[in-house]
Amino acid sequence: MKQVTEAFAHHKELFKSVVDHLPVGVFCKDADDNFRFIIWNQCNADITGIPASEALGKTDFDLFPTEIAEKFRADDIRAMEENREVEIPSEDVRNDTDNRVIFHTRKVALLGPAGKRRYLLGISEDITARHVAEEKLSEANAQLRATQDQMIQLEKLESVGRLAAGVAHEVKNPLALILMGVEYLSEDISPNDENIPVIVEEMRAAVHRADKIVRGLVDFSSERQLDLQLVSVNTVLEHVLMMVRHELTKSSITVEKEFDPELPAIKVDNTKYEQVLVNLLMNAIHAMQSGPRYGRLCIRTRAGVAADQIHDDGLRTGSRLRRGEPVIITEIEDNGCGIPQEVLNSIFDPFYTTKPTGMGTGLGLTVVKKIVEIHQGQIDVRSNHSGGTTVTLTFKQAS
C-alpha cells in the first residue's frame, strides 16, 4: 500500500513536471468551485507574468481586470455547456493598448469523478509578436497600395497631358495648311460658279470645327485636371512646418527660415504641392534622426530665374522651364546623414528605398518628382560635402 502511495506521489510530480515543460500555457479550473485555478503551468506563469503560487486557488476575477475576467468566464461557461473545444483566436489579456499581450487560447470541458463535466482545461499560446507583425504588415500593405494608386493617377494625368499636346500639335499643323489653302482660293473665285464661295466657306467652317475639337482635347489635358490656384510659397511652408512640428520637436530639430518676404506667388495644385513639401521635410527629419549631430533644418525661399534648360527629346511641348524665366526657388537643407553618390542616381526610381523594411514604400520621392513635373517644375537633390542634403524646388512664377 505504501509502495502504491509512493508511486502515485511520484507520478503526480512527474505529471506536474511534464505539464510545466510544455511550451504552451496550460491551466485548469474547477467549475464546481467557482472556476478556481487548480493547475497553472510554468509557461502560463511566464506569459501572464503571474506565478503559480499566486494563481492557484484564485479565480480570473482575482487576477485580471473585471472586463477581461468576464470575457474569460463567458468562454469558460460556453466550453462547459457545449461539450466541445472552444477556440479564441486572439484574446487581448491586458487593458493596455501600448503594452498588449495577445493569446490564442483553446478551452475544453473535462469530466469529474462522477462522469459529469467539471473541469475546464485551457491551453494558451502567446501570439503577441505574430499579431503585431501581421498588423504592421497589413498597415504597410495599405500604405503601399495607396501610394501605388496615387502613382497610377499621376502617370495617367501626365500621359493624358502628353498625348493631348502631341495630338494637338500633329493635327493643328495640317489644319493650318488647309486653312491657308482655303484663304488663297477664296480670294480668286470664278464668277461663273456660284457654288464655289459656298464650298470655300464650308471648308473654312470645317477647319474651325476640327480646331475647336482639338482645343477641347488640350483643355482636358493634365494641367487642367490640376486644381491650380495662386499660392504663397512662404505661407504653405509655414503651414507644412506646423504639420510636422511634432516630429521636429520629438527629434529636437531646430528650424532656420530664410524666407524672402516679397516673394511672388506660384500657381499650383495646393494639396499636391503640400504633399511634396511634407514628403521632403519628413525625409529630412528621418535623415537627421540617424545623423550624428543635432538636427538643423534650413529652409530658404527666393525669387530668381531658371538657369538650365531641361532637355527631354521625347517631349514636344513648349511649356517647360526656360532659361531666364522668372521662378521661385525653395531650398530645404538638412545636416543629416546625407546621400552617398551611388544612391543619389536612384532616389527617384520607383520602389527604391534605403529605409528598413516596413518603414518606407520607396515611392515617396517618385511621387514627389511626378507632382513637380506635372507642374512643369524642377527638383534637384544634392548631397553636401559636410554631410546633409539640400533639395531645391523650382517652380514658375505665376504671370
Next chain:
Amino acid sequence: MEHEEHRRILLIDDEVGFTKLLKMNLERQGSYLVRILNDPLIALDNIAAYRPHLIILDMVMPGVDGGELSAKIRQHPEFGEVPIIFLTALVGKKDGSENSVSQHGDRVLVAKPVDLPVLLKVIESELY
C-alpha cells in the same frame, strides 16, 4: 522684284506645306516679300543674310525650341530689335483669346490654324 516699299518677312517653321501656302497668301497682299526657312538650325545665318523686317517663328520644331531661338535672336547686336511673331499649335481654349492672338509678356502668340486676316493685322501692328 524687290521694291523699296516691300517688307521682308522671314518665316521659320518646319512645316513645308504650310509655309509654302502662307508665303503665297502673304505675298499676294502686295507689300511683303517672304522667305521660307524650314530648317531652324540655320536661322541665325539666314537672318544675317536676309535682314528681315519681321520674323514669324514657330514655337515648337524638332530639335529647336522657338523660345530659345528667339532669345538668341534678341541677343544679336545687329538684328536683336526685329519684331517676332510666334506661331503655336499648342493652344487650348483657355490660352487664346477669341481671335487666337495672345500676348505673353512681350511675346505675341498666334494660334495655329492661323486665321489670315488676324495674322495680317498682327503683322501690320508689329511692322508700323
